[in-house]
Amino acid sequence: MRALYDSKSKLLSEENKYRTWLKIEQALAYSQAEEGFIPKAAAKDIGSVAFADLDMEEMSRIKEKVGHGFVPFVKVLVR
Numbered sequence: 001m002r003a004l005y006d007s008k009s010k011l012l013s014e015e016n017k018y019r020t021w022l023k024i025e026q027a028l029a030y031s032q033a034e035e036g037f038i039p040k041a042a043a044k045d046i047g048s049v050a051f052a053d054l055d056m057e058e059m060s061r062i063k064e065k066v067g068h069g070f071v072p073f074v075k076v077l078v079r
Helices: 003-009 014-034 040-047 056-064 070-078
Strands: none
Touching: 003 014, 014 040, 056 070
16 A cells, blocks of 8 residues: 555656656647747757756745746746
């Protein structure tokens, strides 16, 4: 039972949430570039962002102001 709890904890962690959001944003950018909605260079820029590149401290500071995590994630991703 403990192993199940531990695996759920990892799946639902803040880090995993942001990792998943990053993958989704990257996939979305490539799809949008393919359809001509955004430049291919922009999709490549978004696709090249590694999780380690995200400033988690800055996201925390912004999250305290706005009250949720997606806006801080996008602001940090844009930088």
